[in-house]
Amino acid sequence: DAGVTQSPTHLIKTRGQQVTLRCSPKSGHDTVSWYQQALGQGPQFIFQYYEEEERQRGNFPDRFSGHQFPNYSSELNVNALLLGDSALYLCASSLDRQETQYFGPGTRLLVL
Amino acid sequence: AQSVTQLGSHVSVSEGALVLLRCNYSSSVPPYLFWYVQYPNQGLQLLLKYTTGATLVKGINGFEAEFKKSETSFHLTKPSAHMSDAAEYFCAVSDQGGGFKTIFGAGTRLFVKA
Numbered sequence: 001d002a003g004v005t006q007s008p009t010h011l012i013k014t015r016g017q018q019v020t021l022r023c024s025p026k027s028g029h030d031t032v033s034w035y036q037q038a039l040g041q042g043p044q045f046i047f048q049y050y051e052e053e054e055r056q057r058g059n060f061p062d063r064f065s066g067h068q069f070p071n072y073s074s075e076l077n078v079n080a081l082l083l084g085d086s087a088l089y090l091c092a093s094s095l096d097r098q099e100t101q102y103f104g105p106g107t108r109l110l111v112l
Numbered sequence: 113a114q115s116v117t118q119l120g121s122h123v124s125v126s127e128g129a130l131v132l133l134r135c136n137y138s139s140s141v142p143p144y145l146f147w148y149v150q151y152p153n154q155g156l157q158l159l160l161k162y163t164t165g166a167t168l169v170k171g172i173n174g175f176e177a178e179f180k181k182s183e184t185s186f187h188l189t190k191p192s193a194h195m196s197d198a199a200e201y202f203c204a205v206s207d208q209g210g211g212f213k214t215i216f217g218a219g220t221r222l223f224v225k226a
Contacts, residue, residue, distance in 0.1 A: 048213065058213065103156040
């Protein structure tokens with residue numbers, strides 16, 4: 001049983017560019033959450049998707065957007081990249097209203 | 113609003129010694145509490161969780177934590193540290209289960225000396 005997978009593993013972009021990160025949830029999971037983990041900090045909640053809609057959102061600007069597909073996979077899009085967007089982006093999946101989240105290995109984004 | 117405070121960004125113990133990582137939380141509703149471990153260049157792995165019921169929670173790799181409502185604490189312990197326990201540990205809180213918004217602490221890096 002494959003766990004949560006994310007792609008790509010690493011990414012380098014320049015300021016002002018746009019990036020798309022991808023996540024495939026654990027088999028059978030229908031809920032996907034995205035987190036940003038800056039170096040030396042704990043993960044910060046970006047948003048959560050369920051039934052192809054954004055259900056909750058953290059304190060992130062509109063430059064951060066997402067999507068969930070009918071197969072429950074998800075994308076995180078970040079527009080107009082800033083240097084401060086450099087971080088490890090983690091995807092977590094779960095069953096709706098279940099307390100246990102399973103995390104992927106993350107995508108490390110470097111903005112130059 | 114919910115928040116998590118982890119006391120000590122770095123903790124160093126000798127192999128075989130007691131591990132104690134401190135976590136205090138703030139929540140206006142009954143919390144769900146979690147401890148995660150993160151090894152270098154990896155995602156987060158759930159160590160243990162408290163939802164309801166027994167306040168002493170046992171997790172993987174010999175770790176346990178006790179929910180103390182009066183102290184708003186959820187400290188993580190392990191009787192005897194092993195070199196493989198060296199990692200970053202995160203305490204987290206959510207109000208309706210991990211499937212909803214989860215707030216993480218800043219993390220505590222555990223060093224284990226031979």
